[in-house]
Amino acid sequence: MKSNLKISIITSTLNSAKTIEDCIKSILSQSYPVEHIVIDGCSSDGTLGIIDKYKSSISKIISEPDRGIYDAMNKGISLATGDVIGLLNSDDVYYDNGVVRTIAEAFADKEIDACYGDLVYVGRDDTEKIVRYWQSCPYRDGLFKKGWVPAHPTFYVRRGVYEKYGGFDLRFHLAADTELMMRFVGRYKIRIEYIPHLVVKMRIGGATNKNISNILKQNVEIWRAARQNGINMSPLFPVYKIANRIIQFNSRPKTAK
Numbered sequence: 064m065k066s067n068l069k070i071s072i073i074t075s076t077l078n079s080a081k082t083i084e085d086c087i088k089s090i091l092s093q094s095y096p097v098e099h100i101v102i103d104g105c106s107s108d109g110t111l112g113i114i115d116k117y118k119s120s121i122s123k124i125i126s127e128p129d130r131g132i133y134d135a136m137n138k139g140i141s142l143a144t145g146d147v148i149g150l151l152n153s154d155d156v157y158y159d160n161g162v163v164r165t166i167a168e169a170f171a172d173k174e175i176d177a178c179y180g181d182l183v184y185v186g187r188d189d190t191e192k193i194v195r196y197w198q199s200c201p202y203r204d205g206l207f208k209k210g211w212v213p214a215h216p217t218f219y220v221r222r223g224v225y226e227k228y229g230g231f232d233l234r235f236h237l238a239a240d241t242e243l244m245m246r247f248v249g250r251y252k253i254r255i256e257y258i259p260h261l262v263v264k265m266r267i268g269g270a271t272n273k274n275i276s277n278i279l280k281q282n283v284e285i286w287r288a289a290r291q292n293g294i295n296m297s298p299l300f301p302v303y304k305i306a307n308r309i310i311q312f313n314s315r316p317k318t319a320k
Contacts, residue, residue, distance in 0.1 A: 071145030079153035179213035208299030242288035
């Protein structure tokens, strides 16, 4: 398939020397070309040296202090020139080398503003070891009220949506991604499509889930995000989330080993 659609991929990183090369190689292996933008928060562990090895293949590299991952993402969005913007964080890799092409095919429908797919959590040291399978579903009104959100690393959006409705709200430290998706999809009703394909392998051990305190803080932020966007969220949403997570730990994608 030939397409003139330009896709920008933003990678935010800070002291990711152990994983950033896997991320960059995953992007380079894609069968569809991308504009790759790397936003580094002044790493001190060798990350920048690894990035420098691939500088001829990376469209833009910024290394400067920031206010956290969502601030870095906003910087990347402001620099992106693609028709569609996606995020691949430094701990993550694409599920296979056809992912970006699948995304481009979805956006061939000019009525689509955003799309999302499925995700697998994998071991930190073994990206072939599947720990948890996040299978999503087509969006319908009412899902956000139950605590449902698309897997944010699989969320691709037309640049014009960011320009119209804004980027990540930095008042949310652990749930700015959820707030953004609630705003775009739940509040402003952008046209969104579910792609039933595995998009990302995400290493376990992210900041949000590293302890109970952060999980509780994130749930409070999700509640605030819902209220901010006019979503009357059920007080039972943490129960729905736990039930769904149990299912994720006990299921495997058909295409995976």
